[in-house]
Amino acid sequence: MPPSTDLLQGTLDLLILQTLVPGPMHGWAVAQRIELLSRNALEIGQGSLYPALHRLEYKGWIRADWGASENNRRAKFYSLTRTGKKQLEAELKKWDRLSSAIELVLGRASEAQG
Amino acid sequence: MIAEFFTRLRFLFTRRKPADLDEELAFHIEQSTQRNIAAGISPEEARRQAIVEFGAVERAREQCHEQRPGWWMGTVAQDVRYALRGLRRNPVFTIAVLATLTLGIGSTTAVFSVVDRILFRPLPYAHNDRLVSVGLTAPIIPEEFMLGGSYYVWRDSQKPFEAFTSETGVSPCDLTERNPARLSCASVEASFLPTLGVAPILGRNFLLDEDRPSGPKVALISYALWQSHYARDPGVVNRLIDIDGNQVRVVGVLPKDFEMPALEAADVLMPQALDEAVQRKADPGRVMYAFARLKPGIGAAQAQAMLDPVFQYSLSLAPAPFRKEVHLRVRSIRDRQTHDLRLAAWILLGAVLAVLSIACANVASLLMARAAARERELAVRTVLGASRARLIRQALTETLLLAGAGAVLGCIFAEILLRAFIALAPVGIPFLLMAHLDARIVGFTLLLSLVCGMLFGVLPALERPRAAALTARFRSSGAHAWLRRCLVAGQIAVSMVLLTGAALLLRSFRNLEEQKMGMETRGVLAAHISLPRSRYNTPQKQIDFFLRAEAALKRMPGAESVAVSDSLPPGGDHSENIFNNIAVAGRPRPASGTGGMVARRWITPAYFNTLGVPIVRGHNFTESGRGSAENSVILSSLLASRLFGKQDPVDQKLQLEPDGPWFTVLGIAADVKNAGLSGDDEPEYYLLTRNVADHWAAHSVLAVKTSLAPAAVEPWIRAQIAQIDPTIPFEIETLSQSVGRLADRPRFETALLTFFALCGLSLALIGLYGVIAFLAAQRTQEIGVRMALGATRVQILRLIAAEGVRLISIGAVVGLAAALALAQLLKSLLFNVDAHDPASFAAVTLLLAVVALAATLIPARAAMKVEPVQALRYE
Numbered sequence: 001m002p003p004s005t006d007l008l009q010g011t012l013d014l015l016i017l018q019t020l021v022p023g024p025m026h027g028w029a030v031a032q033r034i035e036l037l038s039r040n041a042l043e044i045g046q047g048s049l050y051p052a053l054h055r056l057e058y059k060g061w062i063r064a065d066w067g068a069s070e071n072n073r074r075a076k077f078y079s080l081t082r083t084g085k086k087q088l089e090a091e092l093k094k095w096d097r098l099s100s101a102i103e104l105v106l107g108r109a110s111e112a113q114g
Numbered sequence: 115m116i117a118e119f120f121t122r123l124r125f126l127f128t129r130r131k132p133a134d135l136d137e138e139l140a141f142h143i144e145q146s147t148q149r150n151i152a153a154g155i156s157p158e159e160a161r162r163q164a165i166v167e168f169g170a171v172e173r174a175r176e177q178c179h180e181q182r183p184g185w186w187m188g189t190v191a192q193d194v195r196y197a198l199r200g201l202r203r204n205p206v207f208t209i210a211v212l213a214t215l216t217l218g219i220g221s222t223t224a225v226f227s228v229v230d231r232i233l234f235r236p237l238p239y240a241h242n243d244r245l246v247s248v249g250l251t252a253p254i255i256p257e258e259f260m261l262g263g264s265y266y267v268w269r270d271s272q273k274p275f276e277a278f279t280s281e282t283g284v285s286p287c288d289l290t291e292r293n294p295a296r297l298s299c300a301s302v303e304a305s306f307l308p309t310l311g312v313a314p315i316l317g318r319n320f321l322l323d324e325d326r327p328s329g330p331k332v333a334l335i336s337y338a339l340w341q342s343h344y345a346r347d348p349g350v351v352n353r354l355i356d357i358d359g360n361q362v363r364v365v366g367v368l369p370k371d372f373e374m375p376a377l378e379a380a381d382v383l384m385p386q387a388l389d390e391a392v393q394r395k396a397d398p399g400r401v402m403y404a405f406a407r408l409k410p411g412i413g414a415a416q417a418q419a420m421l422d423p424v425f426q427y428s429l430s431l432a433p434a435p436f437r438k439e440v441h442l443r444v445r446s447i448r449d450r451q452t453h454d455l456r457l458a459a460w461i462l463l464g465a466v467l468a469v470l471s472i473a474c475a476n477v478a479s480l481l482m483a484r485a486a487a488r489e490r491e492l493a494v495r496t497v498l499g500a501s502r503a504r505l506i507r508q509a510l511t512e513t514l515l516l517a518g519a520g521a522v523l524g525c526i527f528a529e530i531l532l533r534a535f536i537a538l539a540p541v542g543i544p545f546l547l548m549a550h551l552d553a554r555i556v557g558f559t560l561l562l563s564l565v566c567g568m569l570f571g572v573l574p575a576l577e578r579p580r581a582a583a584l585t586a587r588f589r590s591s592g593a594h595a596w597l598r599r600c601l602v603a604g605q606i607a608v609s610m611v612l613l614t615g616a617a618l619l620l621r622s623f624r625n626l627e628e629q630k631m632g633m634e635t636r637g638v639l640a641a642h643i644s645l646p647r648s649r650y651n652t653p654q655k656q657i658d659f660f661l662r663a664e665a666a667l668k669r670m671p672g673a674e675s676v677a678v679s680d681s682l683p684p685g686g687d688h689s690e691n692i693f694n695n696i697a698v699a700g701r702p703r704p705a706s707g708t709g710g711m712v713a714r715r716w717i718t719p720a721y722f723n724t725l726g727v728p729i730v731r732g733h734n735f736t737e738s739g740r741g742s743a744e745n746s747v748i749l750s751s752l753l754a755s756r757l758f759g760k761q762d763p764v765d766q767k768l769q770l771e772p773d774g775p776w777f778t779v780l781g782i783a784a785d786v787k788n789a790g791l792s793g794d795d796e797p798e799y800y801l802l803t804r805n806v807a808d809h810w811a812a813h814s815v816l817a818v819k820t821s822l823a824p825a826a827v828e829p830w831i832r833a834q835i836a837q838i839d840p841t842i843p844f845e846i847e848t849l850s851q852s853v854g855r856l857a858d859r860p861r862f863e864t865a866l867l868t869f870f871a872l873c874g875l876s877l878a879l880i881g882l883y884g885v886i887a888f889l890a891a892q893r894t895q896e897i898g899v900r901m902a903l904g905a906t907r908v909q910i911l912r913l914i915a916a917e918g919v920r921l922i923s924i925g926a927v928v929g930l931a932a933a934l935a936l937a938q939l940l941k942s943l944l945f946n947v948d949a950h951d952p953a954s955f956a957a958v959t960l961l962l963a964v965v966a967l968a969a970t971l972i973p974a975r976a977a978m979k980v981e982p983v984q985a986l987r988y989e
Contacts (some may be wrong), residue, residue, distance in 0.1 A: 027138060028145040050139065051177035058181055060120075069141070071148070076138045 012052050013061075014095060015042070017080065017088040020062060024079035026069060027053055053078060061087050135178055143168055189504075190511070197512040204484070208516075210880065211480050215520025217873055218473025219563055220527025225466040227532055227555050229459040232452050238371040239447075240311025244408040246417065247375065247450040248278075250428060251441045253708055254692065255401070257376070257450065258443040262399025264428040266390055271424055274417035275406040279309040282386045282402050284378040288646045290356040293343060296646070296843060298379050299333075299357065301386035307334075309407055310375065316340075317351040317366025324365075325385040331362045334383040337370040357382065359648040375405050375447045397431065405447065418444040435694060436708050457942060458863055465615065465870045468608045470562070472877045475601040478569070479881050481513065482598055483888045510568075517563040524563065525556060539862050595889065602885045603925040605878035609871070610929025610962055611936055616871035617954040618940055618947055619864040625946040626860055631684060632786035634726030635849040638819050640682055641831055643844045645812040653807035659838065660814050661805070664718070666834040672822040677724040678803065679815050680716040684787040684853060689714045691770060693797065698757055699767035699776065712753060713788050713798035714770075716809060721800070722783060724819045725849075732764040732781025735802040746802060747777040753797030754782045770799070777801075791856045792945045817849075824848045863943065875962070879969045886918045887973035897977055898985025911971075911978040918970025926962060930955070 019025065019033050030053070031044045056062045061084035069075040080088070143164045150160030168174075201208040239245055248268075249258030260268065260280060269278045280303045287299035304325035307313070314334055324332045335350070344350040354361045362384070374380050386402075393399045408417055425442040432440050445453075452459070492505060500508075529551055643663070650656050660678055667676045681688040693709030715721075719735040722728070730751060739746065747768060754763045763779045770777060789796050803809045820827045828846050835842065890897075897910055905913075937949040947954070 026141070028142045031142075048177075050135075050142075050174050051181050054178045055181040069145075073141060073144070074137065075141050076134070 011095075012044070012048060013056060014088075014091045015044075016049075016052060016056060017061065017084060017091065020078060020080045020084075021088070024065070024067070024077040026075040026077050028075075030078065056084070060084075135175060139168075139171060139174065143171075193508050193511040194515065196508065197515050200512065201515070207480060207484055210884075211477055211516050212520055212523060214473045214476045214480070214877060214880070215516070215563060216523040216527050217877065218470045218477075219520055219524030220531060221870065221873060222466050222470045222562065223524060223528035223551065223555055223558065224531035224535065225462050226558060227528070227551055228535060229463045230555065232455050232459040233463075237447060237451075238312070238369070238373060239375075241407075242311075242447065244276075244410070245310065245375070245447045246406055246408060246414050246444050247447055248275075248404045248406050248417075248421070248444050249442075250425075251443050252436065253439055253711055254690065257403070258445075260402045260404045261428070261431075262388065262393030262396050262402060263431055264424070265399070265402050265404060266394050267427055268404070268421070268424045272406075272421060274409060274412045274420040276409050277305060277309040277407045278404065279303050279305040279406070280386070280402040280404045281306060281374070282388070282400060284374065284380050286644060287358050287382065288648050289343070290359050290648050295343070297339070297357075297381040299382045299384055300374060300378065300380035302383055303386055306383075306405075309405060311407075312369060312372055314366030315369050316348055317364070319366065320385045325387055327387050327389045329385065329387055331360055332365045332385065333357065333362045334366045334368055335364055336368050336372065336381045336383075339381045340367045357384075375450070376403060377451050414444045414446060418442060436692075439708050457939070461615070461939065461943070462863075462866060462870075465612055465867055468612055469870050469874045469877070472605045472608050472874045472881070474569075475605050476877050476881045476884075477516075479598045479601050479884060483884060485509075486595075486888075513568070514564070521560050521563040525551065528555075535866075538865065539858075595892075598885050598888075599921055602878075602881050603921050603928070605874075605881050606922060606925025606962070606966060607929035607932060609874040609878040610926055610958065611933045612867075612871035612874045613958045613962060614930075614933040614937060614955060615940060616864070616868040617958045618937060618944060618949065618951060619860075619867050621951060621954055622944040622947045623857070623860050623864040626791050626857055629787070629791070629946075631853065632727065632784055633683065633849075634819075635853050637821060637824065638725060638817055638849040639824050639827060639831065639846055640849060640852065641816045641818075641835065641844050641846045643814060643816065643835070643842060645842065647812055650812060653810055656812055657805065657807065657810045660810065660816075662838050663816060663835055666838065667816060667818055667831060670818075670827075670830050670834055672820045672827050672830070673818050674821060675720050675724040675819040677721040677817045678718045679721055679817065680803075680811060680813070682725075682815050682817060682849065682852075685790060685856060688788065690796075691799075693756070695771055696757065697769040697772075699769070703772070711796055713750075713796045715798065715800050716803045717800050718803055721817070724817045725786070726819075727786055728784045729781045730784050731762075732779070734781060735800075739802055740804050742804070745775050745777045746780040748781050748783050748800040749779060750783055750798040750800075751785050752795060753799055754779075756797055791853070792860070860943070860945070875965070879965060882918065882921065882966055883969040883973060885921070886914065886970050887976070889917055890914050890973045890977035893977070894980055894985050897980050898982045901980070901982035902986065907978045910980070911974050914974035914977045915967075915970050918967070918974065922963065922966045922970070926959060926966075929962075930959065933958075 015034050016030060019030050019037075025033070027050060031049050034042055034044050053062070053064075057064050057078070061081060062078045063081050063084075064076050064078050066074055067077045143161070146164035146167055147157070147161045150163050151157055153160075155163065165171075236242060237245070247258060249260050251258050265280060269280075272278055282301040284298045284300045287297050289295045289297050302320075304320040304322050307319045313319070315337070317334070320332060320334070323329050333355070335344075340346055340350060350364050351366060353364050355364055356362070368383065388400060406417075408414070412420075421442060421444065429437050429440060449456075495505065496502075532551065643660075645656055645659060650659060664676055664678050667673055690711045691714050693712050694703065694707060696712065697703040717735075718740070719737055722734055729748070731754075732748075735746065735748065747770070749757070749763060757763065757768075758766065764781060766779045767776045768779060769775070783800065785795060786798070787795060788798055801809075816831075818827065818831060831846055835844065893914075897913075900910065900913075901907075933955070934950060941949045
């Protein structure tokens with residue numbers, strides 16, 4: 001499938017990549033961390049988390065290895081690859097451009113109203 | 115990007131264990147459960163909440179699968195498998211569609227391959243759209259020609275052409291070296307090849323010096339001759355070869371695809387070497403054929419107008435009485451080559467496109483019926499989560515499969531059909547031997563089948579299945595049923611048109627075959643002998659040969675009668691005279707017009723007996739007359755009545771040429787068909803071939819009448835001739851064979867059109883049957899109710915059949931109207947049949963009505979046999 005340009009999907013990819021920056025993490029932890037960091041504002045549907053993880057893995061942006069979890073169970077740990085790190089930077093820049101652009105538009109909109 | 119590509123590629127080929135994903139998802143739920151337990155919830159409740167929180171596990175699993183690169187390829191394979199299974203489950207449908215596509219695509223491709231050569235292929239000359247054939251037309255020569263007396267004036271003072279050139283025809287010649295062969299030699303002007311834009315692949319074109327009466331003898335040889343006789347040796351250039359006993363220097367080799375503009379076979383091109391000064395003064399001068407290259411921006415019609423001054427000059431040279439019948443003609447070379455084939459080619463193409471449209475309508479109709487029957491299946495699949503795109507893709511896969519298989523089968527069928535065409539076709543149809551399936555035509559086929567597939571396969575899938583389709587009660591698709599009815603009526607109309615065309619041609623062909631020839635054709639063998647000029651170079655040698663052959667054949671057992679003649683009817687290849695050249699003693703020669711052409715035949719006295727032509731008045735020539743110096747003539751009844759009306763022509767005196775000798779009319783022979791099978795009979799006169807040099811030519815026909823089987827006599831004739839000269843090649847055939855050959859082309863045209871008409875009819879019948887059966891099946895329940903309420907079986911039959919009858923009558927009326935309008939196009943192909951021949955139209959209507967009714971009654975009878983109880987319980 002060609003890479004989707006869907007905003008939401010792209011955003012989820014960005015969040016996952018950012019979450020994995022500190023180190024390898026399994027899927028559950030990724031979900032928990034995103035929820036935690038967003039103060040529960042972003043609830044990741046598991047239905048979309050795993051497809052996203054797999055998609056990133058297929059793209060070669062993250063890598064998956066089996067390892068032992070904190071309670072000693074076999075779990076799949078995801079970590080950023082080199083391409084993933086580069087991709088994250090690119091995505092962050094894109095996000096910055098996009099969000100500042102949106103802010104600009106919204107700012108103008110409020111001026112016009114006022 | 116590249117790294118990403120390789121990662122994807124790696125994942126494409128490494129398969130993941132499904133267990134891994136299961137374990138990963140289970141781990142996730144486990145973690146959630148642990149957290150819930152830690153929050154103080156009972157273990158069961160904790161697990162329940164974790165599962166609820168996760169959502170649809172199966173969906174997540176599927177979505178993970180779908181992320182895999184190459185996943186969609188797997189679904190294509192799945193679609194293909196599914197489609198194949200569906201097609202296998204429904205063999206009748208599959209076979210019907212494939213047969214229809216094969217027939218439609220195959221015949222279209224085959225016919226397109228043939229007509230492509232005639233109508234569309236580029237000619238092997240540079241910028242061939244600017245090349246034209248220019249000349250005068252007169253009754254004496256059917257194609258446009260020029261005469262030496264005016265050609266040079268035209269060439270020097272014409273305005274519309276960049277280049278103007280001529281040829282003086284093709285004649286047989288002999289290669290007289292160690293590997294002798296009979297060839298055809300064309301005589302052309304030095305400017306011939308440059309005007310056509312053809313360059314020799316080896317050597318050079320003729321020089322101006324070589325195109326003079328006493329210039330050096332040179333020749334250009336064809337690629338085929340170069341290949342067969344000189345093993346493609348480049349050293350052939352500048353070599354001396356022997357043609358008709360003369361040493362001729364080869365100056366070049368023609369390209370492989372070279373052909374003469376009038377399509378005569380030519381192995382050798384030689385300079386025509388005419389003496390310009392002599393020709394300019396000559397009246398009328400040598401017959402020539404002129405070709406020219408138009409200046410850019412000038413069309414043939416414009417050129418014709420611009421040539422008027424020179425045309426007026428040529429008219430002034432023509433004998434005053436004939437001027438009215440001389441015209442100017444400028445037309446493209448393609449027109450000159452194909453004028454009489456064109457109509458037949460277009461009609462054939464039209465017929466086959468009609469068959470294709472019937473086939474397409476059938477496929478559409480079948481696919482629509484299938485879609486209607488599958489509406490419920492589609493609805494179920496939608497409910498189970500198949501997306502619209504997926505359903506459309508599925509439909510597309512299925513139709514593309516069908517179309518692809520149809521195209522392959524169609525190509526095979528086309529190849530078979532093409533070979534059959536070539537095997538059946540008469541020799542006289544040019545281009546047919548060159549026809550073959552090439553890449554362009556295969557592409558055309560693929561495109562055709564894809565368009566057919568797309569159009570009709572995807573349309574039904576675009577419609578959202580209605581929820582109502584899920585309830586078993588409802589099964590109909592009104593809009594499609596209406597469209598299908600229209601298609602069927604259209605099919606019937608088109609077959610009607612095809613059938614009338616075929617019927618008219620059939621009737622015309624029968625008229626052609628059954629007409630009276632005016633002579634005996636069975637049991638007459640004809641040997642056409644053309645003596646090589648190099649060895650038989652004096653008239654005396656030619657006379658000696660033919661007299662010896664005649665005597666030898668007369669002695670042969672089984673030969674009842676042997677005649678020698680310069681030509682034989684009914685073909686039109688005899689010599690001719692102009693009617694108004696003939697003067698009757700004591701009457702002035704007619705002053706205006708040509709009066710048309712008169713056939714002239716040089717014969718021996720046995721001719722009439724051999725061919726079974728009765729002498730209706732007066733006497734035949736006598737054997738003793740062959741040695742005398744008397745000038746006598748025998749007229750055909752037609753010529754006698756045109757010259758003398760009711761007067762008795764016997765013993766009258768005629769002058770056959772202005773200032774020629776006077777001939778005495780000896781007798782009147784019955785009329786014989788003498789201008790081909792479909793041409794109007796020409797008046798004819800017979801002259802006695804006496805034993806003097808100028809009565810004989812290198813070409814003569816020996817006709818032998820025998821009561822034995824012709825096949826047995828033929829080798830005897832060959833043996834007799836071989837005894838005189840074993841090196842002379844010649845053809846022997848019975849007169850009925852040569853008559854049959856004249857009918858080859860109409861037979862071929864008739865057979866093809868009939869074949870396509872029957873194809874179209876059977877396809878239309880399948881379509882009609884399908885629609886009626888489908889409608890009847892849909893109304894099973896209604897029929898049950900009607901019968902339960904007291905309808906009789908006959909009423910049910912009438913109910914269903916009425917539908918068919920309506921379609922048939924609409925189709926037939928529309929078809930009849932169209933056929934009446936289109937029949938005019940066939941007019942020039944018809945012989946003794948009116949284009950609106952009522953018998954043909956009536957017969958076709960009757961035939962169509964009967965078979966179409968039969969196709970309706972079969973499903974209608976099945977509907978009639980429905981058991982009401984079962985019909986109601988069903989569902």
